[in-house]
Amino acid sequence: MMKKMGAMLLAAAVSQWAMADAVSVQNQLNKKYPALKIENIQATEMPGIYSGSVGNQIVYTGEDAEYILAGSMIRLKDQKNLTNALMMTQNQVDWKKLPFKDAIKSVRGNGKRQLAIFSDPNCPYCKQLEVELNKLTDVTIYTFVLALKPQSVAPSKQLFCETDPALAWSNLMSKGIQPGSKKSCANPVERNLQLAQKLAVSGTPAIIFSNGTKLMGAYPAAEIEKIWQELGL
Template identity: 60%
Template sequence: MNKLWLLLWLSILACSSQASVESVQAQLKQKYPNLRIDNIQQTEMSGIYSASLDNQIVYIGENAEYILVGSMLRLKDQRNLTKDLVMKQQHIDWKKLPLQDAIKTVKGNGRRQIAVFSDPNCPYCKQLENQLNQLTNVTIYTFIYPIRNQSIQASKQIWCQPNPAFAWHNLIQKGIVPQTIAACPNPIERNLQLGQKLGVEGTPTLFFSNGFKAVGMQTAPQIEALWKEFGM
């Protein structure tokens, strides 16, 4: 397998010539018009470009004939450049999040912060909620994000309850539907627009206070491990 990878890299480099992001894009469009590849960028390695394909980092030769999936490591300091690229592409500006549109839950001293986009009818969101309950010293901002049509009305009703946080936890953890009350101004439509802007395509999706995005159900140990890695 290692020999195969080496041969692929050498074949890409052998075809290297003067190129640019624009020329690689043009070749891809001409040769493979149905292949959606985004975020094409030059890398530190001559003749190799990074890109996004199906939400993962891939590498393309400048002749647009080969794609490789894996990590690019810089030998002089053993830095994982692919990991850096993932962090950069999935990074948001935490300070720009409209936290007033989220349900706020404080546990312990609330020092660590995390934002969660969650649909009340999402089974993985319910599993995540159980994991979030195991965390300590955290402030959780829950953006109700009803990507399922049947979730929209319940989401609005949750926000209009006297205690939205209590209503949310009753619904997501116990399946207790909120009491029907008069409609009130709510952020549900804004949350849907915000999620689309941030590239939230499914629930649950988590954002850490350093801007890192994590997609899918995360266990409490996984979240703790990420906090440790981020120095939080």
């Protein structure tokens, strides 16, 4: 019993020490480089290295808070991407509160799995993601059209005047066919911009999984499948 109690006290002390180190690193960053706004500092599995977040990006720094590294931390013994795992836990969205009425809905197969995508029609990485999304089966995709580029505003609004916005979106992204409608109609383009700001989606593409995990970038279909498996979705 005493051995067990001693082990528990030691574990608590180590945890508190690690937390104190993380607080020290955060304080150093705030003092030395206040403009960087690096948050969520915490110890990693690698001794002396701490992770933090700048917007949607994970960065790493040492105990002296003098250098920043951006990239993936891979655990060699099992090839696990610890950076992706960290992003999944930090970037969370309340899926149930997403305004799906403002998205273009596309159902493939049984539509059981779900994704929400933020995409700009003139974003090359968004077009790349569309190619990957087309490889997925049994999925419902909600696309929130995000007109970040000035030249994207008009076609984004025109999409919602089409008889089949999902087909019009597909033609626009895969074939470069502009929406044919010349009339004006109600559209969610402005609301989507406000939603993106609220969710800290500052660029495109962004992918939100149905458990609320938010990732930025054009992930390959195989990687999305792997993430679904890891998340149990």
